[in-house]
Amino acid sequence: QISEAEVALFSVSSYACQRRTTLDNHNSNLTDALSLLAENAELSNEDGRGVAFRRAAALLKALPTQVISMSQLRGLPCLGEHSLRVIKDVLENGVSSEVESTKQSKRYKALKILTGIFGVGAKTADRWIREGIYNLEQLRDSGQTLNRAQKAGLEHYDDLNEPVTKAEADAIGEIVQKAVNSVLPGSEVALTGGFRRGKLTGHDVDFLITHPEEGKEVGLMPKVVAWLESQGFLLYQKTTRNSYLESKDGPARPASNMDRFERCFSIFKLTKRKEQESTQPEEQNDLKTEDVLRPHMQADTDQQLCELSKNYQMEAASHKIWRAVRVDLVVSPISQFAFAVLGWTGSKLFERELRRWAGHEKNMSLSSHALFDNTQNKYLRATSEEEIFAYLGLEYIPPSERNA
Ligand code: 8DG
Ligand code: MN
Ligand code: MN
Numbered sequence: 308q309i310s311e312a313e314v315a316l317f318s319v320s321s322y323a324c325q326r327r328t329t330l331d332n333h334n335s336n337l338t339d340a341l342s343l344l345a346e347n348a349e350l351s352n353e354d355g356r357g358v359a360f361r362r363a364a365a366l367l368k369a370l371p372t373q374v375i376s377m378s379q380l381r382g383l384p385c386l387g388e389h390s391l392r393v394i395k396d397v398l399e400n401g402v403s404s405e406v407e408s409t410k411q412s413k414r415y416k417a418l419k420i421l422t423g424i425f426g427v428g429a430k431t432a433d434r435w436i437r438e439g440i441y442n443l444e445q446l447r448d449s450g451q452t453l454n455r456a457q458k459a460g461l462e463h464y465d466d467l468n469e470p471v472t473k474a475e476a477d478a479i480g481e482i483v484q485k486a487v488n489s490v491l492p493g494s495e496v497a498l499t500g501g502f503r504r505g506k507l508t509g510h511d512v513d514f515l516i517t518h519p520e521e522g523k524e525v526g527l528m529p530k531v532v533a534w535l536e537s538q539g540f541l542l543y544q545k546t547t548r549n550s551y552l553e554s555k556d557g558p559a560r561p562a563s564n565m566d567r568f569e570r571c572f573s574i575f576k577l578t579k580r581k582e583q584e585s586t587q588p589e590e591q592n593d594l595k596t597e598d599v600l601r602p603h604m605q606a607d608t609d610q611q612l613c614e615l616s617k618n619y620q621m622e623a624a625s626h627k628i629w630r631a632v633r634v635d636l637v638v639s640p641i642s643q644f645a646f647a648v649l650g651w652t653g654s655k656l657f658e659r660e661l662r663r664w665a666g667h668e669k670n671m672s673l674s675s676h677a678l679f680d681n682t683q684n685k686y687l688r689a690t691s692e693e694e695i696f697a698y699l700g701l702e703y704i705p706p707s708e709r710n711a
Contacts, residue, residue: 314375314376314378314379315372315379316379316381316382317370317371317379317380317383319366319369319370319383319384320384321384321385322660322663322664322668323362323365323366323369323656323657323660323711324657324660324661324664324699324701324704324711325664325701325702326365326369326704326711327369327704327708328365328368328369328657328708328709328710328711329707329708329710330504330505330506330707330710332367332368333370333371333372333373334367334368334370334373334374336397336401337364337367337374337393337394337397337398338364338367338368340393340394340397340402340403340406341360341361341363341364341367341390341393341394342360342361342364343406343409343410344356344360344393344403344405344406344409345357345358345360345361345364347409347415347418348360349429350415350418350419350422350429350432351418351429351433352429352430352433356389358659359387359389359390360389360390361656362385362656363385363386363387363390363394365385365656365660365711366383366384366385366386367394368710368711369711374394374398375398376398377391377394377395377398380394393405393406413441414436416441417432417435417436417440417441417442418432418433418436420441420442420443421435421436421440421441421442421446423464423467423468424443424457424460424461424464425456425457425459425460425463425467425574425633426453426454426455426456426457426459426460427457427460431457435449435451443461443464446461447461455543455545456543456545456572459542459543459574463542463574463631466630466631466632467574467631467632467633469630470508470509470510471508471509471510471511471512471632471633472507472508473502473506473507473508474580475512475577475630475632476498476502476509476512478577478580479512479575479577479632479634480496480498480512480514482535482540482575483496483514483516483531483535483634483636484496486531486534486535486538486540487516487527487531489534490527490530490531490533490534491518491523491524491527491530493518493519493520493523494516494517494518494523494524494527495516495517495518495519496514496515496516497514497515497516497517497648498512498513498514499513499514499515499637499648499651499652499653500512500513500635500651500652500653501513501653501654503652503706504652504653504654504706504707504709504710505706505707505710506710510633511632511633511634511635512632512633512634512635513634513635513637513651514634514635514636514637515637515638515639515644515647515648515651516528516531516636516637516638516639517638517639517640517641517644517647518641519641520641521640521641521642522640524638524639524640524641525549525640527569527638528546528548528569528570528571528636528638529546531571531636531638532544532546532571532573532636535573535575539576540575540576541573541574541575541576542573542574542575542576542631543573543574544571544572544573544574545571545572545573546569546570546571547569547570547571548569549567549568549569549638550567566647566650566674566675566676567676568637568638568639568647568675568676569637569638570635570636570637570638571635571636571637572633572635573633573634573635573636574631574632574633574634575631575632575633575634576629576630576631577629577630577631577632578628578629579627579628579629579630637651642688643675643676643677644690645689645690645691645692645694645695646673646674646675646676646677646678646689646695647675647676648692649661649675649692649695650674650675651675652706652709653709654709654710654711656711657709657710657711660711661673661699662674664699664701665678665699668700669699669700670682671687671698671699673695673699678695678698678699680698
């Protein structure tokens with residue numbers, strides 16, 4: 308046993324946005340347990356509990372070393388009774404009994420499988436479970452009416468549950484850049500989300516698009532989407548228009564943390580590059596990649612076309628020459644760009660904490676559009692993330708240290 312004196316005590320700020328949280332997590336045994344309980348709470352519509360577990364996990368992620376004894380946690384913020392009980396269990400027994408029983412519960416397993424379908428949230432999954440649907444097979448057999456998103460989600464289930472790599476994110480970035488430059492030269496594309504924070508994989512790829520000349524970005528999204536569609540890059544897309552200007556509640560007090568940018572939830576069809584293909588043996592036949600990708604261009608007769616199309620399908624089935632990837636596109640006017648970048652870089656908890664800090668500690672309202680000072684009754688303009696942190700009286704935290 309280690310004596311009290313040898314155990315270093317940590318001192319940590321209570322808001323995640325005051326802390327530097329890299330991807331180098333020394334307490335993943337504890338944070339995995341708490342994150343699972345957070346996820347379970349969120350999937351069960353218990354948002355309060357979810358946030359409490361997320362805050363506790365985030366605090367542990369920010370600690371400089373591994374926690375080995377409960378006494379090290381004395382006086383630390385963000386650790387409620389329930390979280391402490393879970394931590395104690397893991398420290399003493401290697402696992403948390405609550406986590407283990409949650410993981411094994413029929414309900415949790417079903418929630419994971421069903422919400423793993425793009426377009427299916429906790430509410431829908433819960434309804435299906437109450438109707439006796441616990442897996443994809445039962446869902447298919449049930450004859451439930453699925454919306455367009457859910458149909459696409461089911462169709463590309465395996466691909467969309469396979470983590471996206473940085474290489475794939477970069478490949479998609481090139482495509483988006485090309486699309487944007489084709490429809491409005493001079494536009495700029497920024498990678499946001501987890502990849503901007505330095506994550507090596509993600510559940511999707513997030514991009515923010517703007518143009519240096521205010522107003523030029525209006526109507527950009529439909530054009531970008533049309534270009535992508537015409538080139539065959541989209542398996543699914545749903546675009547929602549900008550509702551920022553016409554909203555009644557005003558930008559300072561958004562109704563929720565959903566913003567009002569013109570945005571597009573999409574599923575890209577990403578052709579695998581040679582180096583991205585899994586280590587499969589060389590092809591046995593003489594079919595060239597060009598033939599596989601553009602069978603119609605090589606065919607002079609219907610019979611040839613049929614032959615090539617058959618080859619194409621066989622090739623696609625055995626080698627899978629493309630994969631589906633979730634991509635989020637957002638268009639922001641340049642005047643709001645700094646706020647949009649900050650708001651879309653995450654992590655989700657870091658964002659939540661920034662807004663809580665602004666409101667509770669500074670009497671300001673922060674959104675992905677603007678920062679409003681309620682004391683001075685005015686908007687605070689910014690052209691960089693650094694300026695926004697400065698307004699908020701926070702030390703600047705770079706994206707790689709926002710992994711709360
Ligand atoms: P991941 O994809 O690798 O799993 O992680 P991530 O990139 O951090 O998560 P994300 O779900 O893609 O979200 C990226 C950021 O975008 C995150 O900070 C939350 C933010 N975000 C949404 N939806 C919305 C929204 O409607 N409005 C605003 N302002 N931000 C949003 O995901
Ligand atoms: Mn993301
Ligand atoms: Mn996203």
